[in-house]
Amino acid sequence: MHTDLVAALDIGGTKIAGALVDGDGALLVRAQRPTPARDGAEAVMGAVGDVLAELRASSLWARAGAMGIGSAGPVDASAGTVSPVNVPGWRGFPLVDRVTEATGGLPVVLIGDGVAMTAAEHWLGAARGYDNALCLVVSTGVGGGLVLGGKLHPGPTGNAGHIGHICVDLDGDLCPCGARGCVERIASGPNIARRALDGGWLPGPDGDSTAASVAASARAGDLVAIASYERAAQALAAGIAATATLAEIDIAVIGGGVAGAGEVLFAPLRRFLRDYATLSFVQQLRVAPAVMGTDAGLVGAAAAAWTSGVWGTGAGAGAGAKGVPAGALR
Numbered sequence: 001m002h003t004d005l006v007a008a009l010d011i012g013g014t015k016i017a018g019a020l021v022d023g024d025g026a027l028l029v030r031a032q033r034p035t036p037a038r039d040g041a042e043a044v045m046g047a048v049g050d051v052l053a054e055l056r057a058s059s060l061w062a063r064a065g066a067m068g069i070g071s072a073g074p075v076d077a078s079a080g081t082v083s084p085v086n087v088p089g090w091r092g093f094p095l096v097d098r099v100t101e102a103t104g105g106l107p108v109v110l111i112g113d114g115v116a117m118t119a120a121e122h123w124l125g126a127a128r129g130y131d132n133a134l135c136l137v138v139s140t141g142v143g144g145g146l147v148l149g150g151k152l153h154p155g156p157t158g159n160a161g162h163i164g165h166i167c168v169d170l171d172g173d174l175c176p177c178g179a180r181g182c183v184e185r186i187a188s189g190p191n192i193a194r195r196a197l198d199g200g201w202l203p204g205p206d207g208d209s210t211a212a213s214v215a216a217s218a219r220a221g222d223l224v225a226i227a228s229y230e231r232a233a234q235a236l237a238a239g240i241a242a243t244a245t246l247a248e249i250d251i252a253v254i255g256g257g258v259a260g261a262g263e264v265l266f267a268p269l270r271r272f273l274r275d276y277a278t279l280s281f282v283q284q285l286r287v288a289p290a291v292m293g294t295d296a297g298l299v300g301a302a303a304a305a306w307t308s309g310v311w312g313t314g315a316g317a318g319a320g321a322k323g324v325p326a327g328a329l330r
């Protein structure tokens with residue numbers, strides 16, 4: 001059987017999604033289950049198994065030559081384990097071994113969800129055509145990933161580019177990670193909302209006190225709401241500028257729910273970047289919103305499988321496997 005597809009898994013705290021993906025990034029078969037995040041390790045693995053069983057039931061399954069997994073982190077790709085913060089039952093869970101077993105021996109590549117989003121944006125999204133990119137996911141947390149020299153740079157454990165936990169405020173607030181003044185502690189959705197509430201911002205009549213509601217108030221001219229987004233933008237700009245200066249990135253792509261604030265976030269972000277990205281080689285740095293949406297995790301996991309070197313190495317991938325299709329990543 002000619003293997004010209006990859007299988008992909010996107011594992012998060014609320015859902016586990018799977019797909020069979022072709023060399024153009026099209027999701028040909030999809031399956032999804034809610035994550036039983038409060039249950040034990042085997043219950044969560046059971047949901048993964050259900051998704052995989054649904055994919056395996058497809059007549060296209062035999063064409064899959066590798067499996068890519070993007071998971072909520074931390075992940076440890078070198079050990080093949082995951083310990084997602086929002087899935088307490090999985091601590092050092094041997095996901096790669098278990099998925100390898102459940103797929104009948106497909107070669108598996110594991111990356112963090114921020115790295116997966118980065119792979120998707122580089123393959124088919126806002127970072128396409130850029131050889132050096134930083135992609136950020138700004139939502140309940142702040143994650144990210146790097147493309148360097150035209151290639152995804154997951155790092156040894158699959159977590160490289162995790163911009164949410166670099167310090168941008170030396171004596172700032174304590175972060176749950178143990179450090180102080182992390183980008184995430186200032187720029188995540190919950191922290192944007194908390195800072196607005198602390199400053200006296202009042203939610204609308206519907207009681208919605210999320211960052212999206214703060215963004216709506218900012219668009220309507222509420223000064224406290226605007227200030228909370230400006231502080232988040234400042235933290236992001238400092239982190240992006242530091243990354244650009246270290247690694248000479250050409251573009252920063254920003255996705256996640258908080259990016260939905262649009263110009264409320266992006267206008268001050270561009271302004272603060274001019275303050276922080278000052279050296280000649282980072283002044284041309286571009287900032288763009290992510291475009292891949294909710295399928296980014298699956299598309300990115302597939303991209304990692306295409307390009308990691310595991311593709312076409314599995315037991316079922318012998319005859320006919322000819323390497324990455326022309327349409328897949330460079």
Ligand SMILES: [Zn+2]
Pocket residue numbers: 164165166175176177178179180182184185
């Ligand atoms: Zn932190």
